[in-house]
Amino acid sequence: xxxxxxxxxxxxxxxxxxxxxxxxxxxxxxxxxxxxxxxxxxxxxxxxxxxxxxxxxxxxxxxxxxxxxxxxxxxxxxxxxxxxxxxxxxxxxxxxxxxxxxxxxxxxxxxxxxxxxxxxxxxxxxxxxxxxxxxxxxxxxxxxxxxxxxxxxxxxxxxxxxxxxxxxxxxxxxxxxxxxxxxxxxxxxxxxxxxxxxxxxxxxxxxxxxxxxxxxxxxxxxxxxxxxxxxxxxxxxxxxxxxxxxxxxxxxxxxxxxxxxxxxxxxxxxxxxxxxxxxxxxxxxxxxxxxxxxxxxxxxxxxxxxxxxxxxxxxxxxxxxxxxxxxxxxxxxxx
Amino acid sequence: xxxxxxxxxxxxxxxxxxxxxxxxxxxxxxxxxxxxxxxxxxxxxxxxxxxxxxxxxxxxxxxxxxxxxxxxxxxxxxxxxxxxxxxxxxxxxxxxxxxxxxxxxxxxxxxxxxxxxxxxxxxxxxxxxxxxxxxxxxxxxxxxxxxxxxxxxxxxxxxxxxxxxxxxxxxxxxxxxxxxxxxxxxxxxxxxxxxxxxxxxxxxxxxxxxxxxxxxxxxxxxxxxxxxxxxxxxxxxxxxxxxxxxxxxxxxxxxxxxxxxxxxxxxxxxxxxxxxxxxxx
Numbered sequence: 001x002x003x004x005x006x007x008x009x010x011x012x013x014x015x016x017x018x019x020x021x022x023x024x025x026x027x028x029x030x031x032x033x034x035x036x037x038x039x040x041x042x043x044x045x046x047x048x049x050x051x052x053x054x055x056x057x058x059x060x061x062x063x064x065x066x067x068x069x070x071x072x073x074x075x076x077x078x079x080x081x082x083x084x085x086x087x088x089x090x091x092x093x094x095x096x097x098x099x100x101x102x103x104x105x106x107x108x109x110x111x112x113x114x115x116x117x118x119x120x121x122x123x124x125x126x127x128x129x130x131x132x133x134x135x136x137x138x139x140x141x142x143x144x145x146x147x148x149x150x151x152x153x154x155x156x157x158x159x160x161x162x163x164x165x166x167x168x169x170x171x172x173x174x175x176x177x178x179x180x181x182x183x184x185x186x187x188x189x190x191x192x193x194x195x196x197x198x199x200x201x202x203x204x205x206x207x208x209x210x211x212x213x214x215x216x217x218x219x220x221x222x223x224x225x226x227x228x229x230x231x232x233x234x235x236x237x238x239x240x241x242x243x244x245x246x247x248x249x250x251x252x253x254x255x256x257x258x259x260x261x262x263x264x265x266x267x268x269x270x271x272x273x274x275x276x277x278x279x280x281x282x283x284x285x286x287x288x289x290x291x292x293x294x295x296x297x298x299x300x301x302x303x304x305x306x307x308x309x310x311x312x313x314x315x316x317x318x319x320x321x322x323x324x325x326x327x328x329x330x331x332x333x334x335x
Numbered sequence: 336x337x338x339x340x341x342x343x344x345x346x347x348x349x350x351x352x353x354x355x356x357x358x359x360x361x362x363x364x365x366x367x368x369x370x371x372x373x374x375x376x377x378x379x380x381x382x383x384x385x386x387x388x389x390x391x392x393x394x395x396x397x398x399x400x401x402x403x404x405x406x407x408x409x410x411x412x413x414x415x416x417x418x419x420x421x422x423x424x425x426x427x428x429x430x431x432x433x434x435x436x437x438x439x440x441x442x443x444x445x446x447x448x449x450x451x452x453x454x455x456x457x458x459x460x461x462x463x464x465x466x467x468x469x470x471x472x473x474x475x476x477x478x479x480x481x482x483x484x485x486x487x488x489x490x491x492x493x494x495x496x497x498x499x500x501x502x503x504x505x506x507x508x509x510x511x512x513x514x515x516x517x518x519x520x521x522x523x524x525x526x527x528x529x530x531x532x533x534x535x536x537x538x539x540x541x542x543x544x545x546x547x548x549x550x551x552x553x554x555x556x557x558x559x560x561x562x563x564x565x566x567x568x569x570x571x572x573x574x575x576x577x578x579x580x581x582x583x584x585x586x587x588x589x590x591x592x593x594x595x596x597x598x599x600x601x602x603x604x605x606x607x608x609x610x611x612x613x614x615x616x
Contacts, residue, residue, distance in 0.1 A: 075344070076341050078338055111339075113339060114339070215613065247581060257390065262589075278616050288591075296593060
């Protein structure tokens, strides 16, 4: 597919054209930092170097809270989904990869989650690669990279005076067919930027080995050690682009059955009516979180469930670092 | 396209008080729409479960305790343990209730054809085994299987489920039934003791046999090694697992056992499969 070009001076005009047929969701600046929202003016878009949003954009497809049904006289009615098509512009490759991973859960033809599916089929993802990696990012070690392609319909590389626009799917190609083609020099420059974006010292994680080591450590006390300072606040999971667990609750006064993001880091998450809890302490809960990312995802999809966005590291109130935790667990010598 | 989370409307047709302490009741639900009934029985396999839904109380999973041939209803045996089950216990004939299912894999009964089946249950977890036994013992199916041995334990005689049916099983020449209670009671003519010990005493032959074990975790934990000791292969020992669930369809992430979801990949697993999984139960 032929790469295209958006000159920076024509950026606003290009984006504005999409408003007619699409809702455009993009990163904007707020006092808490960058977050994704529907924009009305291209000038709102904030593409600042490698700054990613505090919240992952997974809520575009899996809202933090969403109505599954309005319930009247035991009749469960699914609310109408927004009919408009959407463009998610400025997603980072780590988060686009997360959508690609979550499609394996929610977007399977024989087992479709209608809520995710309807949003997803009407959305295009235009990612913007990161010319340099963000401070806590380690996307290049977990199967992705600052210009990773998984999940994106279009991948953008920022050049000096233009955006190099690389279509990755036919839907992406169709959206930008009227844009001018990029020339060879621009293509070469984009390649150089992409090449220069990774950190040379980073080594790809040996996922099969990590997986094996985590399983070996399953019944050890290492989980207690690595989770000692954890407060159990769950922020690591709420801000994780691939964490998808949800709770279903009934809001009686609104006559709605709602699903809300949930977290395996909470005690009540797995507590059973009998009083039994398979994960009674934060050691078991931390084990679940880490093993889900680095063992169970590997089992099921041969891919890391962590995309290396680094949010859980940046936002942890007690500075826990999942890289260090995995390192400590996998270097454990087991008799 | 079906919505995985949408309950179908059901009506409570019959409520059966199963135990003398009223902690266990069976509820037989009928379908309000023909299409739902058709879809259910087309898919249903013994060992599967459903999510029952009461708006305002939420949803919870229950094993299916009826065989398809019994009629156009679905039976659930519910123990009153929490707010959801308490609400069900206080419902009446004619009340409506939501249902999603059948969910999960169920017992691989097609693979068991031509084999002896040893059914081992304890407490209210006997419900899906009851459905299984009723299915196998039906005239249309009985000849497909070899010897049938049922071992069923409860804490006391008053806590035994499905009393009329189990009583009638003693009259059948084509099955073997062993009932047990934990402590001796006057007038109890059957086994006394815990299920694992009864299994040891009965020692069903492992030759061309499968064993199915459902019970409280502690019973299952001690029964599985005894079956191995008797000579059952781990691939021929089946059990059904439970964990807290929300969606029941492998999406909400709650009931995982390592990389498997009990709701979707289970609830029925072989001991061989469990031996490969981290026991996060």
